[in-house]
Amino acid sequence: MSRILTVAAGQLGPLQRADSRTVAVQRMIRLLERAKARGVELVVFPELALTTFFPRHYHADIAEADHWFETAMPSPEVAPLFAAARRLGVGFHLGYAELLHERAADASPRIRHFNTAILVNPEGDILLKYRKIHLPGHAEFDPRRAVQHLEKRYFEVGDLGFPVVRAPLGRLDGVNFGMMICNDRRWPESWRVLGLQSVEMVLLGYNTPSLNFSNAGFEAPHLRVLHSHLSVQAGAYQNACFAVATAKAGVEDGCELIGHSIIVNPQGEIIAQATSWDDELITADCDLDACTLGRTSVFAFDRHRRPEAYDRITSQTGAVAPPVWRRT
Numbered sequence: 001m002s003r004i005l006t007v008a009a010g011q012l013g014p015l016q017r018a019d020s021r022t023v024a025v026q027r028m029i030r031l032l033e034r035a036k037a038r039g040v041e042l043v044v045f046p047e048l049a050l051t052t053f054f055p056r057h058y059h060a061d062i063a064e065a066d067h068w069f070e071t072a073m074p075s076p077e078v079a080p081l082f083a084a085a086r087r088l089g090v091g092f093h094l095g096y097a098e099l100l101h102e103r104a105a106d107a108s109p110r111i112r113h114f115n116t117a118i119l120v121n122p123e124g125d126i127l128l129k130y131r132k133i134h135l136p137g138h139a140e141f142d143p144r145r146a147v148q149h150l151e152k153r154y155f156e157v158g159d160l161g162f163p164v165v166r167a168p169l170g171r172l173d174g175v176n177f178g179m180m181i182c183n184d185r186r187w188p189e190s191w192r193v194l195g196l197q198s199v200e201m202v203l204l205g206y207n208t209p210s211l212n213f214s215n216a217g218f219e220a221p222h223l224r225v226l227h228s229h230l231s232v233q234a235g236a237y238q239n240a241c242f243a244v245a246t247a248k249a250g251v252e253d254g255c256e257l258i259g260h261s262i263i264v265n266p267q268g269e270i271i272a273q274a275t276s277w278d279d280e281l282i283t284a285d286c287d288l289d290a291c292t293l294g295r296t297s298v299f300a301f302d303r304h305r306r307p308e309a310y311d312r313i314t315s316q317t318g319a320v321a322p323p324v325w326r327r328t
């Protein structure tokens, strides 16, 4: 008996700095409606899908950036998306900037800021929440950069780990879902922590500039897409899972983001790919039982992994210099 989930990457084209959340929500509702017409049960929207990729903009006073964040989910502007999902009977993944007020240990009030993603079923239940752990870029204005990438300024490191949950969706009574966000996909550790929890489908959104603005050295533009696909294909293959990777694409306030959203199977094959850099729905029927082959043979973790040889992975952060060979 196959366990087929019909999924879609709901790629978004650019959102300009002046675009309201309502613009993004209405475009996502159009994609949900298109998804329903194609029998899709789950749509994966991008990272930070409600606004332009604001970490490219420098705010001297970081409180000035708070307007890019959601203080409730669903917020009034996002509620129509939840309502549409309920009306259409389609689940969705949404990336957004999360601001929450809480009490510190000494009971003083503090505000938290995360780059967050949620998985929502048609009934509006939040089945899974993840806060981005690998924050690229820098925290202070960098005059060498043509475009800033200030995720380390505006977001804290996620505090939810890489969780996996088994939840019903569509026709299936249980799917092992996991999530990561954008830069996380470049780190094999992200994938393996999910793989060690028997993840079957990884959901991720991304906002990836099409050019390297870090001035750290020349990187040919075609490598941006290669590295994005390489990361997702390798992660899916090496953990015997499906992956849906959805871009926010196109030129936002003059800054270009790559599209090339993909859906990848547990063999690491791209089974669907976006060809525009605009709003686009790509779909695939994913038979989750296809995870079993890899998981019980090449990547039977319990039979083949050797954790006693992996200490450096958790005991070190940066690399160390190796011992120098000398003739003895």
Ligand code: ING
Pocket: 136, 181, 182, 183, 184, 186, 206, 207, 208, 209
């Ligand atoms: N964006 C980019 C990403 O990881 C990046 C940043 C691009 C880092 C290319 C390194 C190389 O896809 C986000 N939002 O993480």
